[in-house]
Amino acid sequence: MALVAGSxxxxxxxxxxxxxxxxxxxxxxxxxxxTTGTPQGAVLSPLLANRYRHPxxxxxxxxxxxxxxxxxxxx
Numbered sequence: 126m127a128l129v130a131g132s133x134x135x136x137x138x139x140x141x142x143x144x145x146x147x148x149x150x151x152x153x154x155x156x157x158x159x160t161t162g163t164p165q166g167a168v169l170s171p172l173l174a175n176r177y178r179h180p181x182x183x184x185x186x187x188x189x190x191x192x193x194x195x196x197x198x199x200x
Contacts, residue, residue, distance in 0.1 A: 145169050
């Protein structure tokens with residue numbers, strides 16, 4: 126959340142993101158709450174992944190590497 130809070134100043138949006146991260150998950154008949162990260166396929170996954178990867182891209186670029194992101198057309 127610290128990375129996200131560094132680029133989003135609206136407390137209501139941060140609160141909403143925090144709520145999504147602590148939301149219960151239903152799988153078949155089981156109910157559980159994630160303790161870390163976001164479940165794959167969650168609405169926030171792309172936002173949080175890109176927020177994490179942007180600084181990584183910058184570090185790799187400084188070392189002479191170029192990161193390329195792509196999406197599978199069949200997913």
